[in-house]
Amino acid sequence: HVQTNEANVTETSVQLYEKGVEAYLENRWADCVVYFEKALGKYRKYRKKVQSCRLKCKNEAEFSEPLYPVDNDNLLFFERAIRQTLCIMECENDDPEILENYIVNMETGNLFEEQRPYEYLHICYFQTNDIIKAASSAFTYLVAHPDNKVMASNLKHYFDHNIDKKDIVNYEAKDYVYLYVHGAESYEHKDWQSVIFNMEESLTEYIQAEEECRAQCEGPFDHGWYPDFIPSISNHFTVCLKCKQKCRKTLGSLNGEIHDDLLPSHYHYLQYAYYKTGNLKAACQAVASYLRFYPDDETMLDNLRYYSKQPKVQEDYFHPREEAVRYMQRQIYENKILKFVNKEFNTTLKSKLKSEELEKKLYVTMNEKELKGSKRIVMDGLATTKECQTLTEIAKYFAIIGDGYDGRRSPHTKMEKFEGITLSRTLFLTYFKLLRPKYLDMFLRVTENTRKYIKKYFKIKKKLYFSFTHLVCRTALPDSPKIRTDLSHKIHADNCNILKNQTCVKAFPAFTWRDYSAILYLNDDFEGGEFIFSSDLNGLNIQSSVKPRCGRLVAFSSGPENLHGVKAVKTGSRCAIGIWFSHDPKYADKDRNVALRVLENNLDFHLDPSIDITGFNFDVKNDKKLKT
Numbered sequence: 001h002v003q004t005n006e007a008n009v010t011e012t013s014v015q016l017y018e019k020g021v022e023a024y025l026e027n028r029w030a031d032c033v034v035y036f037e038k039a040l041g042k043y044r045k046y047r048k049k050v051q052s053c054r055l056k057c058k059n060e061a062e063f064s065e066p067l068y069p070v071d072n073d074n075l076l077f078f079e080r081a082i083r084q085t086l087c088i089m090e091c092e093n094d095d096p097e098i099l100e101n102y103i104v105n106m107e108t109g110n111l112f113e114e115q116r117p118y119e120y121l122h123i124c125y126f127q128t129n130d131i132i133k134a135a136s137s138a139f140t141y142l143v144a145h146p147d148n149k150v151m152a153s154n155l156k157h158y159f160d161h162n163i164d165k166k167d168i169v170n171y172e173a174k175d176y177v178y179l180y181v182h183g184a185e186s187y188e189h190k191d192w193q194s195v196i197f198n199m200e201e202s203l204t205e206y207i208q209a210e211e212e213c214r215a216q217c218e219g220p221f222d223h224g225w226y227p228d229f230i231p232s233i234s235n236h237f238t239v240c241l242k243c244k245q246k247c248r249k250t251l252g253s254l255n256g257e258i259h260d261d262l263l264p265s266h267y268h269y270l271q272y273a274y275y276k277t278g279n280l281k282a283a284c285q286a287v288a289s290y291l292r293f294y295p296d297d298e299t300m301l302d303n304l305r306y307y308s309k310q311p312k313v314q315e316d317y318f319h320p321r322e323e324a325v326r327y328m329q330r331q332i333y334e335n336k337i338l339k340f341v342n343k344e345f346n347t348t349l350k351s352k353l354k355s356e357e358l359e360k361k362l363y364v365t366m367n368e369k370e371l372k373g374s375k376r377i378v379m380d381g382l383a384t385t386k387e388c389q390t391l392t393e394i395a396k397y398f399a400i401i402g403d404g405y406d407g408r409r410s411p412h413t414k415m416e417k418f419e420g421i422t423l424s425r426t427l428f429l430t431y432f433k434l435l436r437p438k439y440l441d442m443f444l445r446v447t448e449n450t451r452k453y454i455k456k457y458f459k460i461k462k463k464l465y466f467s468f469t470h471l472v473c474r475t476a477l478p479d480s481p482k483i484r485t486d487l488s489h490k491i492h493a494d495n496c497n498i499l500k501n502q503t504c505v506k507a508f509p510a511f512t513w514r515d516y517s518a519i520l521y522l523n524d525d526f527e528g529g530e531f532i533f534s535s536d537l538n539g540l541n542i543q544s545s546v547k548p549r550c551g552r553l554v555a556f557s558s559g560p561e562n563l564h565g566v567k568a569v570k571t572g573s574r575c576a577i578g579i580w581f582s583h584d585p586k587y588a589d590k591d592r593n594v595a596l597r598v599l600e601n602n603l604d605f606h607l608d609p610s611i612d613i614t615g616f617n618f619d620v621k622n623d624k625k626l627k628t
């Protein structure tokens, strides 16, 4: 049984979710049910709170007395934004979960919005013999993922258990769904009063639900770079707007049945019901409201003509309802903005945007299928040109020959020089003011970003710790031949010792705790040096090959399923950051936290600005020349 101790009270919804998954994996079905139910309850509360704070504060700010009566330079907009911020901070202040959820949600994406708990919950209910709830959970999940065949067959399976379909509910349905369904049923039964009651209620609830959905969109957003003030506003605004536009579509699903015209269809029902109950004015208003959405709708235009001819109808009856007018005005304006953005940013402005900003656009370049193996990915856009240049520069100045290999210059092949610098050493250099903090910050940021995307892409639920971060360069030695049959890094697995018979032994000296590996490339001005996945130890059966370039990331699970190596670097210098992750906190790189602390306490750290960009003014390694 689940113990309810003090600690449980403060657990966030994501923590509860993780416990639910754990219980599920260990077949503790009753615990699984408790944890997921709690997680869902907590998340609902959290979402409600966030939404209501945002809506309340927007309203409050809008009706506040401005500090000055005349608007100038859009100052009123900003005054309101400031008031709204203050209000939101106060509103959310008493709820520590909000901040925690914020942080966690940025990582896990929308576990709850995607109704992921139900994927587990239906099984746990089934295992505890609660078929109705199992079926309802499966149904709830299906509403959000109508194309999911597995869940559809699960639901069918539950139906075989002799249950009454009427008992199956969508746990996530909003109030308007049932009101609307009732209203539509009353229409079939010609119960006009009931149609009016249910449809009016549904209309109000629907609009409220859409407002809440839109408020939910006004959350944090990672620009991926550091835009100026105005571009950052436009950027964030556009992201929110795109999110808000999706609300209508999501809410238009009535238990999985898609209604593109859900909101206006209320007016359709209402005009008829009002007409039938003799309320001609309300009927005419409903007609005019409907026509706001579909001005050319023949049926409704016929209705309009019909109503106009009624003796009691006056011309001013045909005023659309206020909420319909407001809704449409906003929608039309928003559509125009989005159209404008799409057009202008795809053609003219795109070319004007700084290449750096464009570069940061992230995409999956090769998936598992293209790489011919599982748990593999190649992504682009994980570092900008500037970041690549700076990090390469750091390697040039501060890397140590044979770093990580007992100082052996050529640990892999004698045709190349191998040098590297760990994150820890970068921290050391920063601490002793040999490197500007911003470079350490960059190193941390760029690598943290890869961790984030790896977690996301491989859907890693468990904690993923940095275990080792190594910025390395492999340089062809001047006297090495152009034709090479050796490899820059022989075929290997990262967390086990691979034997001749292809078995892989998880033992010393392998880094057995490594769970995921990633290499972020920084340059492409060299020949050779392709990263390869191979199905055999000699690199004869190459499954796929990746050409390094700035910002490209190859990531994979560290086991024998991902044998890999590096082809010979024939000319030039190939620099990359190797990052290894572990689920085991024992092997977490403690220096990362130290680095964050050093950065926090070094905000006013300054070196002589006349010193060159890497900020180093002390020749720490070998006998490289000072760059001044």
Ligand SMILES: O=C(O)CCC(=O)C(=O)O
Pocket: 489, 494, 519, 531, 564, 565, 566, 576, 578
């Ligand atoms: O640099 C690369 O592309 C791969 C290096 C690698 O596999 C390793 O260091 O374990």
Ligand SMILES: [Fe+2]
Pocket: 492, 493, 494, 517, 564
């Ligand atoms: Fe490796």
